[in-house]
Amino acid sequence: MNYSESLAYLYSRLPVFHRIGAKALKPGLANTERLCAALGNPHQKFRSIHVAGTNGKGSTSHMLASIYQSAGYRVGLYTSPHLKSFTERIRLNGNPIAEADVADFVTEHQSLIEAVEPSFFEVTVAMAFDYFAKQQVDLAVIEVGLGGRLDSTNIITPRLSVITNISYDHQDVLGDTLPQIAGEKAGIIKSGVPVVISETQSETVPVFREVADRNHASITFADQVYTVRDEGMRDGYRRVEVTDVNQQTQVYTLDLTGPYQMQNLPGVLASVEKLQTQWPVSRDAVAAGLAAVVTQTGLQGRFQRLHDQPVVLADTAHNQAGIQSVLAAVQSMPHRVLHLVIGMVADKERSHVLQMLPTAARYYFCQAHTPRSLSAEDLRTEAAELGLIGEAFSDVNEALEAAQQNATREDLILITGSNYIIAELTNTIRDPS
Incomplete structure (x- = not known):
């Protein structure tokens, strides 16, 4: 083989x-x-x-x-x-x-x-x-x-x-x-x-x-x-x-x-x-x-800066404590509007994570191409019940492209929620092979 x-x-x-x-x-x-x-x-x-x-x-x-x-x-x-x-x-x-x-x-x-x-x-x-x-x-x-x-x-x-x-x-x-x-x-x-x-x-x-x-x-x-x-x-x-x-x-x-x-x-x-x-x-x-x-x-995906003006950050945080830490870090950085590209897996408890997300952010819900991934539409529906408003995308790269189109140079884009979401980013996360 x-x-x-x-x-x-x-x-x-x-x-x-x-x-x-x-x-x-x-x-x-x-x-x-x-x-x-x-x-x-x-x-x-x-x-x-x-x-x-x-x-x-x-x-x-x-x-x-x-x-x-x-x-x-x-x-x-x-x-x-x-x-x-x-x-x-x-x-x-x-x-x-x-x-x-x-x-x-x-x-x-x-x-x-x-x-x-x-x-x-x-x-x-x-x-x-x-x-x-x-x-x-x-x-x-x-x-x-x-x-x-x-x-x-x-x-x-x-x-x-x-x-x-x-x-x-x-x-x-x-x-x-x-x-x-x-x-x-x-x-x-x-x-x-x-x-x-x-x-x-x-x-x-x-x-x-x-x-x-x-x-x-x-x-x-x-x-x-x-x-x-x-x-x-x-x-x-x-x-x-x-x-x-x-x-x-x-x-x-x-x-x-x-x-x-x-x-x-x-x-x-x-x-x-x-x-x-x-x-x-x-x-x-x-x-x-x-x-x-x-x-x-070769470590990647840990508060990794992918772009400037607007700043684009990717982080593999995927549980309550991890996302809380990432959000605290983001809030300490100067920015006008936070654009949050997020996808999650379906077999984990999500309510506590969603409850801590800022309602003032603009959301781009997405899903990874893996059976464990929660559908972007289901995530959007669950988030909307908590006042987190955004659009659903079938792919993280589509979601990121939409965020970059909507963001000004003074905004900040964060991509997070799952290792699998970060893994599917193209042209930003390097393939070591």
Whole structure:
């Protein structure tokens, strides 16, 4: 099989979460363990950092990878979902896995895949672990797909576990309360392995402390170690001042310019500090890595500026906390009218998100070309009941074109609501392949 044929095979044969949602999940780690056992247990052949959380885990993973790349290490990075190309999920020093390597893996292990009958995600995890082991990475940053305890990535025993924050998302799988969701995320905490929590949240602190104590794992609440002060934008970068508990101050420039990165940064810095004896990193390497996350790791869709006059921003925020953060950031930026291009998936709770959207904005409702997507007309109808008025479009690019035609140079256009919406933007989000 070539690359296209191998992907078509995986998509047609295996349940895929980004197409059918939670029905694609196969509870438990048995399939991943069975796949990796047949591959010679590659996950035991490289050292890793495991990153979970509701929001920010992707940004945190990419920031860590960029820092260690800047320090000269050979770094694997596994994330999901992808935006443009499947190969984005598996990277070595920022470079996506070669299409030929994907094709070779699927072709060589077709009989194994058919014997195990795993999910699409389980196969991609096994593929990533096999690739990192063969590439002899110095370390791999592994992002959890969903939850933590039962996530396929959780067969690893990392050198550090990182949990960014807890908010409401995937309640049908993870639970209806923050402590329940935290309990699932805390499932990545391993015996004797330190854990860093990026944000202190009163409802989840007892959960994390209890699980860490039970596993004899040291726990660090990063925002109690580092205080971050946003100094605004300068020359296309966000400038931040960080003060640690010893009152030592450092100024960084971030190419991930979303103000919500202020919540992720303490966890990143605490993680690097915690691992200094295993992977030493200089202060200069930290600064260089944080200033070049996009260029070094290929991360896109995080408060990404696509155009000026009017400003066009794309952000993959897709739950209540994520969209709330993005809206707060947008409201702090000077603009006349906000034009909001938005699409959402059908199998998530939407009412709380819609209730927080500003009635003064002008709306362009759209849908992605995936079975999980909520139809633009249904979204428009639900939004109209809350006073959010706009038009429905069958495609995000049509919606964006309409917004650009209606907007003045002083307006601001935000595209958000779903990874799948951002992924279908053309001529603005780069295809890494």
